[in-house]
Amino acid sequence: MSEDTSPESENTLNHLKDEKSPYLLQHRDNPVDWYPWGEEAFQKAKDENKPIFLSIGYSTCHWCHVMSRESFQDPEIGQLINQVFVPVKVDREERPDIDSIYMTVCQMITGSGGWPLTIIMTPDLKPFFAGTYFPKDTGPRGTGLRDLILNVHELWENQEGELLKSADELTVSLEKISQGKPGDSLPPEIITQTYHSLQENFDQQYAGFGTNQKFPTPHHLLFLLRYWKQTGETEALNMIQETLKAMRKGGIYDRIGFGFHRYTVDQQWIIPHFEKMLYDQALLAMAYTEAYQATGETEYRETAEEVLEYILRDMRSPEGGFYSAEDADSEGEEGKFYLWTAEEIQDLLGPEDGALFQTVYSISPEGNFKDEARGIKTGKNILHRTKTWDEISAELEIPSDQLWWKMEHAREVLFPAREARIHPGKDDKILTDWNGLVITALSIAGRVFGREDYLVAAGEAVDFIMTHLHSQGRLKHRWREGESAIEGNLDDYAYLIWGLLELYQATFQAEYLKAALKLNQTLTKHFWDNEEGGYYFTPDHAPQILVRQKEAYDTALPSGNSVQQMNLERLYLLTGENNFRETSESLEKYFSPTMKQTPAAFTMFLSAIMFQTSPSFEVTILGEKDSLDTQGMLKALQKEYLPQVVLVLKSSSDDLIKELIPSLENKTMVGNQATAYVCGDGTCQAPVNTPEELINLLK
Known part of the structure; x- marks a missing residue:
């Protein structure tokens, strides 16, 4: 607090x-x-x-x-x-x-x-x-x-x-x-229109979107990644990479303790409002993880792992849930915990390493942080880079890897010194929806990076929610000091379902898929508008206020309707149940009139539309999870950026997955080897037995 x-x-x-x-x-x-x-x-x-x-x-x-x-x-x-x-x-x-x-x-x-x-x-x-x-x-x-x-x-x-x-x-x-009327399905060209709208709003000089304050907007980046994958448009990938690198270099990133601040008040990504929100960490970890998968650039993997290290170190409760935020202020001053004077750096690192650190991170005796009221420099500095590692390495004539290790050593000295300061307050309430995003981020990163510790943490967060914030099929929104309260809203259900689907595809524990399906039933029963379509934000059994809203536009967070559109498409592909596709089509038609007016405000929803309209595949692997041939296939899939794929594993001992997806009964192993079936658009390809054949089918 x-x-x-x-x-x-x-x-x-x-x-x-x-x-x-x-x-x-x-x-x-x-x-x-x-x-x-x-x-x-x-x-x-x-x-x-x-x-x-x-x-x-x-x-x-x-x-x-x-x-x-x-x-x-x-x-x-x-x-x-x-x-x-x-x-x-x-x-x-x-x-x-x-x-x-x-x-x-x-x-x-x-x-x-x-x-x-x-x-x-x-x-x-x-x-x-x-x-x-x-x-x-x-x-x-x-x-x-x-x-x-x-x-x-x-x-x-x-x-x-x-x-x-x-x-x-x-x-x-x-x-x-709040009372929209359904329209027609979205026209195919809306995806390209959205891309061009983002392109026009892209800051060519400093990256990101807009030319004043800079917000991360990771759902824009996730949309652009999918657009690039679908079209091969190199400018889409350039916008993503320039933005991710600019944020990593800028003052918006806490390079001592890791994690991203909320936004910057300037165009250059340098001067943040210093609060750290749990949802920003989760969504940005997803964006950096997917960018690593798409490009193979290690900086993106390092950033994602650092952000998740911050979450697991500083934002995790002893019971396994995740706290909401850390303050911008400490001791009554904004940013005091995060700022450094040149003298402090010299004292802690010594003359030589201190001088190098100051050069790399733009530190000066007069400082680059201004007093909010008077607008004058305070002698304190926000750590940021103005150049890439390679540019600094060439300028200082220090090999890039050596420079990185020197800066990491300096960080390891500065971190405990900063820990000794009075910390910003921590908002220690645990919210179901934001925890759902963390479960999603940990599950994706655990699968892509092969990090079992991430998957364990994601599973423990699910256990926390299902123990403390779930009762009789319904979710509560907030837990603090032993008390769960406030009826769960659309985001609580949609984000948690998202997390459960990702965790299933990373661990293949069918209980997670079962939980997602049950929560979806509750969501349909209590949130869905049977007359017009669309999900209300609040359930029919909660006390109502003024109006009962339905929204799909994305703010700092993707909307619950947008996330649920993607959930429905993936559930349809996983299970083959037509009711999921029918609901997603109705959801699309309900919001289509609004989306046609300002499509760039709905990038998360439109990512789901791309999943629906582009070739999408269910990959079923038959084999024992820990066998070498099964692992070979799974690792081949992990290396590839395949946003249009959902994954199922059927092993001999897993009866629950066969119960949840009855069509698995028709798929059998070929040649007593791990076997992959690729199905999409109503047809299944011939089964294959090698990772190379599987990846070729998907490409």
């Missing part, structure tokens, strides 16, 4: 004192009398005829901390908020359903969004004002919170009817957005 949550006197605490969310607990001793989201707050607003002041954020959010220090910890502002409103705090990571609805409102009203998210709404939860960060007082940074409160108070006192009318109109608009 980012701030002290040690026990205070009961009379100094507000209504958040019994919550589990680290973010809510950060605010439990504010003079603002915060309530958690729930009927107690709503009824109080109705009884007292007060609007609700809704503040949404998350524990590792830098600007959330700033607004808290400036305003929510201020007794005068606290008193004003309490007089005028019923204040409600929401952790967006605990309640993504609430956050999504009111973020959409903010974007409708202001044209943009972000956190902290500030919403003012009627006692029946209908919004009439939205914004993000507000300083305490009006000035160069915009309208101050004090003036905002006073203005809303005057309007509520004198023009309540107009505010209620505005809130009703906004809610109607929100309902229309």
Whole structure:
């Protein structure tokens, strides 16, 4: 957690004192009398005829901390908020359903969004004002919170009817957005259109997408990898490689302790907002692993393994689940844990190695990190490279491998020195959906790199979820301090199914495939819209708020509908059950009108469409898992980048897989050797017995 949550006197605490969310607990001793989201707050607003002041954020959010220090910890502002409103705090990571609805409102009203998210709404939860960060007082940074409160108070006192009318109109608009109508199947050309859209938005100078702040957007990279594989378009591969290398060189990457920061505030990938999110690590590990498979470049494998080392070392609970995030701030300062002075480097590494390290990682006495408020250099440095290893090696006349080892030795000296610092706060809640992404990343990397330790960790994370966050076929969203809570949402199911499918194909333990199929049944029963198609974000048995949304566009995370589209296609290919294909076709038609308007916002969904429309294959290997001939085939498949392939292993002792996939009964070993069957588009090729024949069939 980012701030002290040690026990205070009961009379100094507000209504958040019994919550589990680290973010809510950060605010439990504010003079603002915060309530958690729930009927107690709503009824109080109705009884007292007060609007609700809704503040949404998350524990590792830098600007959330700033607004808290400036305003929510201020007794005068606290008193004003309490007089005028019923204040409600929401952790967006605990309640993504609430956050999504009111973020959409903010974007409708202001044209943009972000956190902290500030919403003012009627006692029946209908919004009439939205914004993000507000300083305490009006000035160069915009309208101050004090003036905002006073203005809303005057309007509520004198023009309540107009505010209620505005809130009703906004809610109607929100309902229309959430109630799409199905269209036709997507046209084939939409894949190429999406590629060209990404190409136009690609930063030719610094890589990545856009020309201001830089976000990793790994789902764009996963789409481009599949597009390159399908078309052979070299520019698609160039965009991927330039972006992955730019991120690895930049300040967005923590080269001392590993892992990626959330995003950079500059175009060059140098100056990060320092929070580290679990989902970014998982998705980027996938992107680097697949890029290694596609190109064979060792830097990508090293990066993926380093990111996973960070996750397993710093983000794993003793029980096997994975924590959510690490803060941007420590000791009240953004980035303090990660920054270095030239003097510190010299003292720790000595004159010669210190000078070399400073040259490689762009360290200077004046520093490259500026004070946020004053905009002046602080003498502190963000470690980053401006050149490739080979360029630096040639410039310094040091062999590339020798230079790498020198820098790794320096890192091993700096890491324990940094560990001795006061660490950023850790948000130690465990979320089902984000853990599903980590299970996916570990499973893919375990298979590709032959890392059994990754597969063990993935299996233990599945065990944790199924023990602590799964009951009677349903998932819960959050676990912390022994308590599971909040009904599972679409992302929880879709991401976990994804992880289970990858883990099955890496371990061939049929229990994982069985669990994926059962979760899919629950998802269909409680989330699927039987009238129009598409998955709702919330289940039919959860308390509903304002509107029940269906979304497929990707944000920092791929949407649950997008991931589920891929899950359905793979389940269809694995099992041959037509209901999976029928559901995926309905899902595509529901979202096609929206996707046609801005296809680049749906790259994860369109990766699934490529899986459906390009030649895709189910490979079944018959043989004992540990036999040399079976292992030969599996290792041959691991070396190749084959995003259009799903894999099944049928051994003599595995009765469960035969139960889950009845068509396996028709496949038998040939010549008493490991045998591979390749099936796709309704036909099966003749069985083969060698890795070379198998790979030739797939190519």
